[in-house]
Amino acid sequence: MDRTLNKKGSGLALVPFLVFVVIYLGAGLILQSQGVEMAFYQFPSVTAMFIALLVAFAMTKGNINERFRIFAKGAANEDVLTMLIIYLLAGAFSSVAASMGGRDATVNLGLSLIPVQFLTAGVFIISAFMGTATGTSMGTIGAIVPIAVGVADKGGLSVPLVVGACVGGAMFGDNLSMISDTTIAATRSQGCEMRDKFRVNFFIALPAALITIVILLVMGRPETMPDMGVLEYSIIKVLPYLLVLVLALIGMNVFLVLTIGIFAAGIVGLATGSLDIFGFAQSIWGGFTGMNEVFFLTLFCGGMSQMVTHNGGIVWLIEKLRSMMKSNKSAQLGIAALVSLADCATANNTVAIVLSGSVAKDISHEYKVDPRRTASLLDVFSCVFQGIIPYGAQILTAAALTSAYGIAMSPTDIIPRLWYCWILAIVGILSIFVPFADGICRKDPWNWEYDVAESGVAAKKAALEAEAAEPQG
Numbered sequence: 001m002d003r004t005l006n007k008k009g010s011g012l013a014l015v016p017f018l019v020f021v022v023i024y025l026g027a028g029l030i031l032q033s034q035g036v037e038m039a040f041y042q043f044p045s046v047t048a049m050f051i052a053l054l055v056a057f058a059m060t061k062g063n064i065n066e067r068f069r070i071f072a073k074g075a076a077n078e079d080v081l082t083m084l085i086i087y088l089l090a091g092a093f094s095s096v097a098a099s100m101g102g103r104d105a106t107v108n109l110g111l112s113l114i115p116v117q118f119l120t121a122g123v124f125i126i127s128a129f130m131g132t133a134t135g136t137s138m139g140t141i142g143a144i145v146p147i148a149v150g151v152a153d154k155g156g157l158s159v160p161l162v163v164g165a166c167v168g169g170a171m172f173g174d175n176l177s178m179i180s181d182t183t184i185a186a187t188r189s190q191g192c193e194m195r196d197k198f199r200v201n202f203f204i205a206l207p208a209a210l211i212t213i214v215i216l217l218v219m220g221r222p223e224t225m226p227d228m229g230v231l232e233y234s235i236i237k238v239l240p241y242l243l244v245l246v247l248a249l250i251g252m253n254v255f256l257v258l259t260i261g262i263f264a265a266g267i268v269g270l271a272t273g274s275l276d277i278f279g280f281a282q283s284i285w286g287g288f289t290g291m292n293e294v295f296f297l298t299l300f301c302g303g304m305s306q307m308v309t310h311n312g313g314i315v316w317l318i319e320k321l322r323s324m325m326k327s328n329k330s331a332q333l334g335i336a337a338l339v340s341l342a343d344c345a346t347a348n349n350t351v352a353i354v355l356s357g358s359v360a361k362d363i364s365h366e367y368k369v370d371p372r373r374t375a376s377l378l379d380v381f382s383c384v385f386q387g388i389i390p391y392g393a394q395i396l397t398a399a400a401l402t403s404a405y406g407i408a409m410s411p412t413d414i415i416p417r418l419w420y421c422w423i424l425a426i427v428g429i430l431s432i433f434v435p436f437a438d439g440i441c442r443k444d445p446w447n448w449e450y451d452v453a454e455s456g457v458a459a460k461k462a463a464l465e466a467e468a469a470e471p472q473g
Contacts, residue, residue, distance in 0.1 A: 011320075013313030015059065016304055017355065020052035037400070045351060046293055049300045056307040067307070074306025075299050082188055084298060087291045089258035090179040094134050095287030096262055097240050099279065100269030103143050105237035106130055112233065120157060120220025121213045123148045124165040124172075124420065128209060131173015133241035135180040137386075137394050140170040145401040153407065157220060160413045163398050165216055167387060168420030170394065174349070175383040175424075176205055179244065179258060181294050181350045186379040189357025190364065190371040191451060194254060196440055197375040203437035204380055208424040215419050236272065240265040294350055301354045309358065317359055331367035332432045335360045335374055336381045344389055349382035368448065370441040380428045387421035 024045055032039035053071075060067045074080070097103060106129070114122030123144065131140040144166050152162040174180050178194050187197045244261040262284065269275030275283065309315075325331045338359060343352035356378060364374040386392050390411040402409045431437045444453045450460045 008312050009316030009319050010312035011316045013059070013308050013311035014317065016052040016056040016308060017313075019055050020048050023051060024048040037396075044293070045348060046296045046300065049297055049304070053300050053304045056304045056311075060307050060311060070307050070310050071303035073303075074309075075303035077302055077306070080188075080298060080302035084295055086179075086184045086188075086254055086258070087181055087295055087298070088288050089255065089262065090135055090181065090184070090287075091289075091291035092284045092287030093179065093240075093244065093258050093261040093265065094136055094139060095290060096269065096275075096280065096283040097134070097265040098139070099283040099286075100237060100265055100272065100274040101234070102237040102240055102265060102268070103130070103134065103139065105233040105235075106133065106241055108233040109235070109238055117221055118217060119148075119152070120162050120165050121216040123162055124169040124209075124212060124216055127166045127169025128172040129169075131170045131180075132177045133173070133244065135174070135177040135183075137167075137170035137174035138397060140173060141166060141394055141398050142401070144170075145398050149402050149407065158417070159402060159407055160409060161216075161220055161417045163402060163409070164414050164417035164419065165212075165220070167394055167398050167414065168212060168418050171383045171387040171421055171424075172205055172209055174386075175379050176201055178254065181291075182353055182379050182382060184254075185298070185350055185353040185357065186375040189353065189378070190361055190375040192371045192375050192453075196372045196444075196453065197379070199440040200372050200376040200437050201379060203439070204376065204428055204431050205424065208420060208427045211423050211427075212420040234272065236268055237274075240268060297351060298354055301351075305355075305358050325363070325367060328367050328369055329432055331363050331369050332373065332377060333429075335363055335369070335377050336428065336432070338363075339378045340381045340385045343382045343385040348393075349386035352382045352386075353378050365448070368446075370438070370446045371451075372441055372446070372453075373438060376437070377428070377432075380424060384421050384425045384428065387418055388415055390415060 024043060027043035027048075028039050030039075031042050036042060057064075057067050057071070060070060062070075106126075114125070127140050127144050130144065131137050134140060145163060148162050148166050149159055152159050174182055176198060177183055178198065183194060183197065187194050190197075240261055243264050244257055247257045247260065266275065266280045266283075269280060270277070325334050335356075339352050339356040342355045343349050360374050360378055361371070363369065364371055387394060389395070392411075395411040395414055399409045399411050399414060435441075444455050446452075447454050447457050450457050452460045
């Protein structure tokens with residue numbers, strides 16, 4: 001959204017965000033006290049955002065057409081529309097790849113390659129790869145937990161530890177994946193490239209993952225060697241995931257990466273008989289519709305954020321945060337705290353990033369925090385808290401899936417054993433004071449005049465000159 005630091009601030013302008021949090025969080029707390037399963041997901045976040053949006057309309061001055069123009073300016077923002085299209089393509093790829101059997105093949109391949117005595121650490125590694133390749137922590141947990149719990153139960157492993165390893169690995173992937181909606185939201189809101197955010201984020205997530213693996217190798221050895229049974233897989237069905245991962249890492253445009261991934265998965269499905277042409281088409285459509293919540297949420301939030309900004313809410317918030325921020329490092333801590341609180345309030349890491357993104361961008365510019373660093377902080381700390389809050393979908397789903405084996409488990413059994421999320425938080429905070437992850441930021445510093453990395457200044461100048469030369473009409 002537009003930065004409007006010269007506009008008079010108004011704390012009342014933030015009331016729509018407060019309405020959203022109160023409705024969404026309040027409904028979840030009430031239902032949880034009544035013992036309702038998945039309590040924080042019974043009142044749809046999109047409905048809560050819609051009500052908050054109506055409040056924003058009511059608070060904005062001008063006639064209804066003027067108010068709608070302000071909303072449309074935010075909803076039709078280039079970054080918002082880019083996020084929306086990427087969400088759809090990411091959903092379609094995940095759906096097609098899962099429909100042709102790629103998800104199950106990837107899980108079984110990983111379990112087949114890992115010695116049983118290293119199973120707990122192996123579950124973390126498989127989940128990390130799966131989450132990175134698919135961009136979905138929920139899909140990773142849904143695919144791996146049922147298998148991992150059965151093996152853990154047979155081998156005398158700590159089931160909460162194995163489940164925690166799975167959830168931790170899934171959050172690793174959610175944090176780093178090029179097609180994760182959190183990565184998309186974080187990078188688009190800060191105006192940086194996904195591969196550059198990945199380079200910063202990787203050097204925070206990797207040490208946390210390595211420490212986690214060592215802990216799981218020590219603590220997760222089974223009492224007996226369980227029989228894994230026959231785990232069938234086809235290498236060809238794993239290839240679309242590897243293709244998407246490699247193409248994204250080499251810097252190919254994300255639209256091309258996901259489009260290629262969709263058709264690669266479809267071709268594999270058609271070639272192996274797992275899909276016919278109609279099943280392929282239905283899987284694409286199913287992937288599109290499966291992203292409807294985050295799609296509408298981002299659309300409404302983009303428009304509402306513009307209205308809140310227009311009314312002075314962002315300026316007021318930055319003024320208050322400024323009193324606590326004295327330097328670049330304290331600004332980074334403020335960004336981390338902002339997105340963490342947003343995630344605790346909404347129990348959705350993508351929502352937390354979308355809500356915090358515009359404010360974080362303003363803080364980034366005010367205190368010269370490299371946007372690649374800001375995007376990494378948003379993604380890291382939203383994933384940390386999404387993993388450890390007891391009412392998050394990931395923990396609730398993982399705990400629920402253990403019941404299939406007659407194992408009663410609550411989220412509080414898993415949270416203390418979520419080693420990766422706890423360690424990631426420590427490494428993330430440490431990276432603020434000891435900038436070991438900022439190699440790309442030092443090598444290719446940010447140009448604040450053109451709002452791009454130095455390597456992109458020439459291209460930005462050319463684009464601006466071409467835009468200026470276009471005839472006005």
